[in-house]
Amino acid sequence: MTDHSFLVPFVPIRPEQLLPFAALAQWSGTHRMWQGQTVSSDPLQTFTYAAASGFRTPVGTSVSLMPFCHPLEAALRVRSLAAGTGHSVVAGFGPGATVLQRSLLGSAYRSQLGAVRDYVTIVRALLEEGQVQYEGEFYSCRGQMPRLPLPPIEVGLGVLRPGMAELAGEIADVAITWLTPVDYLRSTVIPALRKGAEKAGRPVPRLVALVPVALHAPDRDVTRLALASNSGHMRLPHYIDMLSRSGIAVDMQNSPEASAKALVAGGAFLYGDEQELKARLAEYADAGVDEIVLNLTGVAGTHGNHIALRETEILLKAVGS
Structure with a gap:
C-alpha cells in the first residue's frame, strides 16, 4: 500500500507559520509532513516548534544538504528531532549543487557518490551503534553518542540519477526523489535501487516521490504554477540532466516558459481536477513508489499559503488520506 504525505509548500520565516500545516498533518492522518532545506529557517527547529505547540507528527527532510553540517552534528540534530516529536523521522541527505559546495567548502566534491557514501556511513553508524571509527x-x-530509546529514524538519500539510486540501494533506508516523472522512476530509478540493494545483499529502500501538483481552476496559468514551483531546480545541472534523461528538455536561460510547458507535458508537474490528479498519482503507486508527497509550492507561490493548505486537504481526501 502506498502512503500519502505532503510537503510544507513554503519557507516559514516564523515557526508559528507552520502550525496550520502541522495541524492538518495531525488530524488528517497523513503519513508524514515534509520540509526541504532552506537558508531562511531550519526545518528541524520548525518541526520541533510544532511538536512543542502540540502538533506531534512524523516528519521528513527532503533533503538536508551535506555541506551545511558535519555528519556527527547531523546525527545529533536528527536524534533531537525524533526525541522532540515523539514520532518517526526520515532524515534525507544530499550533496547539493556543485556551486553550493564550492561556496561553502572551497571546492566541489571530487566524487559526489564518494562524499555521500562517507557522510551516510558516519551518520548511520552513530544512529544505529552510537559510535563510529571511520576514515574517508x-x-x-571518531566519536560516540549515548544510545537512547527513540522513535525510528530512517536515513534517506536525495536521488535523481542512476548512480545515486544505486548507492541508495546499497546504504540508505529511503530514496527520495523530486520532480521525477513516473516513467523515469519506473525505467531508471527503481531498477538502479534494486541493483544496489542486490549488490549489498539488503532489502530495497523505500521510495519516496515528492510530486509537484496543482488543481485546475479557470483563472490559473499552469505555466506560471510550474515555474513558481520549480524554476530554481530547473536551472541546476543535475536536475537538467535528470529531466533530459526522462525526455524533458529545459532551457531556463533562453526559454523559461517553454521549459515549464515541457515540464507539464512530460509529466513532471501534474495539473488537473481531483479525479485526474488522483488517477495520475495512482500511476506512481503502480510503478512501485512507497510514499507520494504532495508538493503544492506552485500554488503557495502564486495564490498564497492558505489556498495551498486548502488544496492539500482536498487532495489528501481525494487519495484517501
Whole structure:
C-alpha cells in the first residue's frame, strides 16, 4: 500500500507559520509532513516548534544538504528531532549543487557518490551503534553518542540519477526523489535501487516521490504554477540532466516558459481536477513508489499559503488520506 504525505509548500520565516500545516498533518492522518532545506529557517527547529505547540507528527527532510553540517552534528540534530516529536523521522541527505559546495567548502566534491557514501556511513553508524571509527576521503569521524530509546529514524538519500539510486540501494533506508516523472522512476530509478540493494545483499529502500501538483481552476496559468514551483531546480545541472534523461528538455536561460510547458507535458508537474490528479498519482503507486508527497509550492507561490493548505486537504481526501 502506498502512503500519502505532503510537503510544507513554503519557507516559514516564523515557526508559528507552520502550525496550520502541522495541524492538518495531525488530524488528517497523513503519513508524514515534509520540509526541504532552506537558508531562511531550519526545518528541524520548525518541526520541533510544532511538536512543542502540540502538533506531534512524523516528519521528513527532503533533503538536508551535506555541506551545511558535519555528519556527527547531523546525527545529533536528527536524534533531537525524533526525541522532540515523539514520532518517526526520515532524515534525507544530499550533496547539493556543485556551486553550493564550492561556496561553502572551497571546492566541489571530487566524487559526489564518494562524499555521500562517507557522510551516510558516519551518520548511520552513530544512529544505529552510537559510535563510529571511520576514515574517508571526504568525511572522517571518531566519536560516540549515548544510545537512547527513540522513535525510528530512517536515513534517506536525495536521488535523481542512476548512480545515486544505486548507492541508495546499497546504504540508505529511503530514496527520495523530486520532480521525477513516473516513467523515469519506473525505467531508471527503481531498477538502479534494486541493483544496489542486490549488490549489498539488503532489502530495497523505500521510495519516496515528492510530486509537484496543482488543481485546475479557470483563472490559473499552469505555466506560471510550474515555474513558481520549480524554476530554481530547473536551472541546476543535475536536475537538467535528470529531466533530459526522462525526455524533458529545459532551457531556463533562453526559454523559461517553454521549459515549464515541457515540464507539464512530460509529466513532471501534474495539473488537473481531483479525479485526474488522483488517477495520475495512482500511476506512481503502480510503478512501485512507497510514499507520494504532495508538493503544492506552485500554488503557495502564486495564490498564497492558505489556498495551498486548502488544496492539500482536498487532495489528501481525494487519495484517501
